[in-house]
Amino acid sequence: MRTFRQRRAGAVALACAVLAWPAAWADDASPAGLWKNIDDATGKPRALIRITESAGTLQGKIEKVFPAPGESQNPKCEKCEGENKDxxxxxxxxLSELKKDGDAYAGGQILDPDNGKVYRSKLQLIDGGKKLSVRGYIGMPLLGRSQTWVRQE
Known part of the structure; x- marks a missing residue:
């Protein structure tokens, strides 16, 4: 027969687990973190992008690139315009100006450094927060393309 002390220890352990679970889940409930971008054509990693959140708005910055053989080790955005040119x-x-919209983040923009174009963007966590569906589009979300990024942290 279990003693009162054993039952109390079990109850405390259960309470700690229940209270810790939402905190662990919350980390995956936000796109903030480091993500690996996979090339559509080759299936190989292209870049690591760090997504941060400030005042409810997401921003994504390239931290590292994985150039293919023969590509520059320090590529520049040659096709970009304005302040991003070269x-x-x-x-x-x-990624910029993305805000929470239901279970997704929308209303922002994504820059494609390969062609220098800026598209409207929508992000949505999938696979329990381990992956991120990133959609870039013109006009309506139906007129665009999606990529799946993989969480690195």
Whole structure:
């Protein structure tokens, strides 16, 4: 027969587990963190993007690139316009102005450094927060393309 002390210890352990679970879940409930971008054509990693949140708005900046053989080790955004013209890809802000919209983040923009174009964007966590569906589009979300990024932290 279990003693009162054993039952109390079990209850305390259960309470700690129940209270800790939402905190662990909350970490995956936000896109904030480090993400690996996979090339659509080759299936190989292209970059690591750090997404941060400030005042309810998400921003994503390239932290590292994985150039293919023969590509520059320090690529620049040659096709970008304005302040991003010829800016180094590493350090480039490619996601901006995304705000929580239901279970997604929308209303922002994504920059494609390969073609220098800026698209409207929508992000949604999938696979329990381990992956991120990133959609860039013109006009309506139906007119665009999606990528799946993989969480690195």
């Amino acid at each position: 800016a180094p890809i590493v350090g480039l802000v490619i």
